[in-house]
Amino acid sequence: MIAYSIRRLLSAITVIIITSLMVFLVMHTLPGDPVLLFLSKSQYDSLSIEQIESARHEFGLDKPIIEQYTGWVFGLFRGDFGKSLLYHEDVSKLFLQRWPITLHIGILAFIVGNIIGILAGVLSAVKRGKKLDLIMTLVANLGITIPVFWLGILMIFAFGLKLKWLPLFGYTSPLEDFWMSTKQLIMPVICLSIFTIGSLARQARSSMLEVMGQDYIRTAWAKGLKERVIVARHALKNGLIPIVTLSGMGLSYILGGSVLVETVFNITGIGRLAVDAILGLDYSLIQSITLIISAIIVLMNFIVDISYGWLDPRIRYG
Numbered sequence: 001m002i003a004y005s006i007r008r009l010l011s012a013i014t015v016i017i018i019t020s021l022m023v024f025l026v027m028h029t030l031p032g033d034p035v036l037l038f039l040s041k042s043q044y045d046s047l048s049i050e051q052i053e054s055a056r057h058e059f060g061l062d063k064p065i066i067e068q069y070t071g072w073v074f075g076l077f078r079g080d081f082g083k084s085l086l087y088h089e090d091v092s093k094l095f096l097q098r099w100p101i102t103l104h105i106g107i108l109a110f111i112v113g114n115i116i117g118i119l120a121g122v123l124s125a126v127k128r129g130k131k132l133d134l135i136m137t138l139v140a141n142l143g144i145t146i147p148v149f150w151l152g153i154l155m156i157f158a159f160g161l162k163l164k165w166l167p168l169f170g171y172t173s174p175l176e177d178f179w180m181s182t183k184q185l186i187m188p189v190i191c192l193s194i195f196t197i198g199s200l201a202r203q204a205r206s207s208m209l210e211v212m213g214q215d216y217i218r219t220a221w222a223k224g225l226k227e228r229v230i231v232a233r234h235a236l237k238n239g240l241i242p243i244v245t246l247s248g249m250g251l252s253y254i255l256g257g258s259v260l261v262e263t264v265f266n267i268t269g270i271g272r273l274a275v276d277a278i279l280g281l282d283y284s285l286i287q288s289i290t291l292i293i294s295a296i297i298v299l300m301n302f303i304v305d306i307s308y309g310w311l312d313p314r315i316r317y318g
Helices: 002-029 041-046 049-058 065-077 091-126 131-145 148-162 178-212 215-222 227-238 240-264 270-279 283-311
Strands: none
Touching: 002 065, 002 283, 065 283, 091 131, 091 178, 091 227, 091 240, 091 270, 091 283, 131 178, 148 178, 148 240, 178 227, 178 240, 215 227, 227 240, 240 270, 240 283, 270 283
16 A cells, blocks of 8 residues: 555656646747736837846746756745746735635535535436436536536526626635625536536446445345435445546546636636736746646545545555
């Protein structure tokens, strides 16, 4: 177990390094002069070559690419993510402002998606062939196929403009106004969790149907155990492995989906920050956002791999 964990950890570190290198190289091959973000067009035309080069030197853009990359990596170990060309602020300061918003919405979407998705799949398997099963299967298929941005626009039109039940956009901290925060989060959380609900419901149904056909489940039925006991104590845990795998993958979808959701609902989180950084060719900002999101996804996959042994004692790590 320890040896396997070390190998997985080394693999995770390798993935993060390769990801950071790829993003760094791609960003530096894009057309355009990033110093224009710091200087207006009129300033750029009026300044001398020496003054423009001084601006490049301030952001380290005059160094060779290798030096820029190594300097950025070593700076990360000191907690220095660089300075944003677009916002003229330290990237770490922007993260402290934006990450709590994205984490708040993402964690809620992750919890809602997993709870509703797994429960829907289990109920659908238990009530196989009945009306409840048909309804949940239809909803799960819709959840997988519907585009997030389109769903968000429909919800804004229906619940915001027509019915006026929910705010159209924005984010309010629950520490400032809990009720307003709750109303503003309903539509973004639904949009972010809908794919997780659909995919987990389908996977949970498939896994539970497979487990419910095993001999030990039929034996439990023959003993006269109640349905909820058979499902909760015997079937669910043995059917969780593929569900846990898909759940871990769902986190990457939530983090990626935050880009669209925060743009549609005008939420100033890390997703919206990433969009602005990409459009503005803000090297330091894009690199740091990508690296952190990659690290979170890799860590989640590592936890999922380790959890297999707890879910199924028959699994042994070589």
